[in-house]
Amino acid sequence: MKKEFVVIGLGRFGGSIVNELVKLNAEVMAIDIDPERVEDYAQIATQAVRADTTDESALRSLGIRNFEHVVIAIGENIQSSILTTLILKEIGVKNITVKAQNDYHEKVLRKIGADQVVHPERDMGIRIANNMVSNNILDYLELSDEYSIVEIKANEKLAGYTLIDLDIRAKYGVNIVAIKRSSQILVSPQAIEEIRLNDILIVIGSDIDIHRFEKKALH
Template identity: 85%
Template sequence: MKKEFAVIGLGRFGGSIVRELIELDADVMAIDISSERVDEYAHIATQAVAADTTDESVLRSIGIRNFEHVVVAIGENIQASILTTLMLKEIGVKKITVKAQNDSHEKVLRKIGADQVVHPERDMGIRIANNMVSNNILDYLELSDEYSIAEIKANDKLVGSTLIDLDIRAKYGVNIVAIKRGKHILVSPQAIEKIRLEDILIVIGSDEEIHKFEKKALH
């Protein structure tokens, strides 16, 4: 059976989620208070509905409880975001992901029961900044305030060495959890695995440890 999602708020963030979920062969109900935005997604989403999601009776009438995962991607209206999340919790939606505008917004969302809170603009800013300061860091994803996952391109200093030779965990405190090699991904690579040219190391660790590894091992 196809997975079923509802996305509330069809701005750039919510709209991109709708499009990607459809590409991934999911069923998606696209919801927005603006009928113009709903019309835009009428031929993209499985179903598109114009609705005021701060009204519990409206949410119930569109069968929101039937969706296993609801994304609240409401843009600037923080009050509507909070009220919608609260209504979804009271109705009994199993999983709710909400876009936060700032840290205070996130605190409120977590207090009222949001399962996952995302900061797309902040997270993208962090990724772009890390890419800008290093030619080796290809991507950067925060796991928490202190820990991240980074994709780091291996350079000549690492090529030909095995993971056990490099002893990266002991020296820098980061763990190599996978190696991207062309179209293939080696998950939990063995200690005897040799680094090749063009390999991309997927490492996990604290932000401080990742930057220490990138600066000292690759320069």
């Protein structure tokens, strides 16, 4: 049975979510107040609807409470984003993810019951900055204010040693949770696993420990 989603707001962020969900074989109702945007997604989404999502009766008539997950990707209109979130919670939608414009917006969204709040522009900026600063860090995902998961390319300093030889957890406080090797992914690698040159290490830990590991073990 296909999963069912609603995406409200069909700008760049919301539109990319619709496209990706459709690629993943999900049922998607795409909603926007702009008729041109709705028309753009009429042939992409399962259903594309023009609606004012600050109107509770309009949302109820669409049967939104029956969907598994609603993504609110409304752009600059913070008031509409907040009102839409509030109405969806009152209707009884179980999972709501909302795009926040700033930290104040996020605080309000969390207080009124948003299940997940995302900052796509800020988060992408963090990832790009980390990728540019270090040649070893290939990708970066912030898990919280203090913890992250990163992809680090193994160099000559690590190649040829096993995980037990390197004792990375004890020395740096980070964990290697997986190793990407060509098309192979080793999940929870054993301590006797030998690291090879250009292996991609999936490392999780606090930002301080990750930077310490990257600085001392790879340079």
